[in-house]
Amino acid sequence: PHLVETTERFRVDGRDIDPSLFVKAEARVMDACAKEGIRLTHFEALTLMAAWIFCSGEAIAPVDVLLLEVGLGGLWDSTNAIPHSTCVITPLALDHENLLGKGIVKVAEAKFGVVGAGNLVVHA
Secondary structure, three states: OOOOOHHHHOEEOOEEOOHHHHHHHHHHHHHHHHHHOOOOOHHHHHHHHHHHHHHOOOOOOOOOOOOOOOOOOOOOOHHHHOOOOEEEEOOOOOOOHHHHOOOHHHHHHHHHHHOOOOOEEEEO
16 A cells, blocks of 8 residues: 555565656556456556566566565455465454455455465465
8 A cells, every 4th residue: 555655556675666667557557458448446457567567577677576465355356467476364354344255254265365276375
């Protein structure tokens, strides 16, 4: 999440990316989606922008380690589109039952949907 500027969501070596790179990434993602007739949520767009910035090699050299914070987390989270080998799951709560399911078991099932086969899982 960000506090002041959306660019705070994109950091390399502890520094926010340059706003011009953010604009370039947004244009790249939106142009590609428009050509395919794809509509994205705000979070989906940010996830694709992060992938393009940090992994494609077109914007900067690909990073050695990429840390992505999921939205609500789980099976349907857009960050699942990015291959990953490690998942960190913070303490579970009931604040998104309207989207993830009623009760702690349903919430846990939804949250753990981010875990892929062979992933290392760290859970609080």
